[in-house]
Amino acid sequence: MLTQFSEHIATNFPYLKDKKLLVAISGGIDSVVLTELLYKLDYNISLAHCNFQLRGLASNQDEAFVNALAGKLQLSIVTKKFNTKAFAKKEKLSIQLAARELRYNWFAFLLQEYKFDYLLTAHHADDNLETFLINLSRGTGLDGLLGIPEQNQNSIRPLLPFSRNQIEQYAKANNITWREDSSNSETKYIRNKLRHDVIPALKEINPQFLEAFSNTILNLKETQKIVANSVNTIKQKVIVSEKKGIVKLDIEALYKIPHSNAYLYELLKEYNFTAWNDIYKLLTAQSGKFVLSNTHRILKDRKHLLVSPIDCNSEPNFYSVDSLQKSIRTDSFEFSVTPVSSYSTKINSNMVFIDSDKINWPLTIRKWQEGDYFYPFGMQGKKKLSKFFKDKKLSVIEKENCWVLTSDAAIVWVIGYRLDERFKISESTTSILQLKISEK
Structure with a gap:
């Protein structure tokens, strides 16, 4: 297996040889074998171990085991204890999802903090099959049937072509010791139920089932390229x-x-x-x-x-602009008020000029409301905004994102669309304000 692994990683990930690599190690057979293989091939690796504190003494013994392995191989290692149950309760997650989120958030931190180039995990061919079956049982599209990718950004799974049986044979042949996680034998989790009940039945039907599955994945990936x-x-x-x-x-x-x-x-x-x-x-x-x-x-x-x-940060629907303000900044836009001595008659949806003497401070910027009306610039008479939007053929989302500038109760500007006739520049105007909106 060492030769096969060496050829596989050299062919598919030749750039790893000169990189700084972080190996996720649980103490189980898969991650220990991955560590031993990379060590024998002289890759620049460090280890990272998560203690989720879910199995009492056994969790601490796993941590002690990987620390001892790192010492034996003279590899640097970082470990971290997580209060997984408390985190799962707080975030309303299953224990498995909570552990996954804690693990990968921490790995991301380590990659950035210690300038690692890649994270290597020990997912293998049987894991890939289990993931495929889980997705299949829940209902999925083509992407869900492609299994685990060999590389996802800076996460790499170099053991993916190798079966659990190959890994076990290598470990036994090389007298490699590892830690058994007792929870892996329980069938209350869907992955374990597939591992212990479903997949053995499939392999009994077809002893070459894993190889056939791998070929299917390759075919599906080619199909996905056509679909894309x-x-x-x-x-x-x-x-x-x-x-x-x-x-x-x-x-x-x-x-x-x-x-x-x-x-x-x-x-x-x-x-x-x-x-x-x-x-x-x-x-x-x-x-x-x-x-x-x-x-x-x-x-x-x-x-x-x-x-x-969906905007998770609820933005206020109301802003006040007093006479001393030059501008305001919001999550959606920047609004500015500037006294000027001259103005442009060129139409600009994001900038208008008004007669300063026709407004009362403070001005208000707010979302439009049903029943709002204004006197559109260049027209006689008033018009409801709902009718104005309909004539402009604005979409529902465009209407939802529409703001108005008001002086007292009167609309001065339907921002980004039309000035109100009552506030326009006239021959008697002596003081001009430029109003400008810049969307973020």
Whole structure:
């Protein structure tokens, strides 16, 4: 196995030889064998061990074991104890998810703090099969059937082509000792149930099942390249615009594409949606209907689907501007007030000029409200903002993000769209203010 591993890593990860590597080690057979292989091949490695304190004395014995191994091999090691149960309770996570989050957050910190180039973990072919079956049992798309990637940014899994059986044979042949985690024998976790009950049955049906599975993964990865190519082509036809984090999709263009639901899934999968049937129904739903993920909203707006992030930081809907202020900064924009001696008549949606004597301080910047009206510049009479927006054919999201500038109760400027006629520059104007908005 040492020769096979050496050839594999030299062929697929030749750049690792001169890099500073951090190896995640639990004390179990997989991570201990990975450490021994890298050590024998003279890679520049250090070890990192997480003590999740979930198995009492056994957890501390695991930590003592990996410290002793590091001492024997003369490798540097960092260890950390986590109160995993308390973290899981606080964050409302399962113990497994809590341990995963704690582990990878800490590894990310170590990579940055100690300038490691890559993190190496000991996932192998059987882990890959288990992940495939877990995703399959929960329902997934093509990406979920591709298994564990050999490299994900700066995380590398060099043992992925090797089976658990190969690893065990190597460990026994080289008198390598390791720690057994008693929880691995329990079948209350889905991964362990697959490992002990389902996969042995599949291997009994086909002794070469793991090899066949590996070939299937290779075929699926090639298929995924074809799908990605096709999706990129469709993307050019369907996505109308991507501005300010909002993606606009043309429903009519989607209808013209065979298998539009499949393409819609591929276009939207990165936004963490799960209610796919509800999303597909949006194509024929009335305007205003929407579906939420934990990070995004997809909204039916007349002839388009609009995908926008859900703002977790609730921004105030009201800002006050007094006569001494030159500007204010918000999460969405910067607003400035500047006295000027002359003005431009050129139309600019982000800058207007008003008669300073026609306003009363302080001014207010707020989100528009139902019932708001103003006197559009260049027109006679008033107009409700809702009607103004409809005439402008603004999307629901554009309306939601619209601000108005007011003096007392009167709207001075529908910001970014139209000045109010009552505050315009006239022949009798003696004092001019420039109002400017800059979106972030």
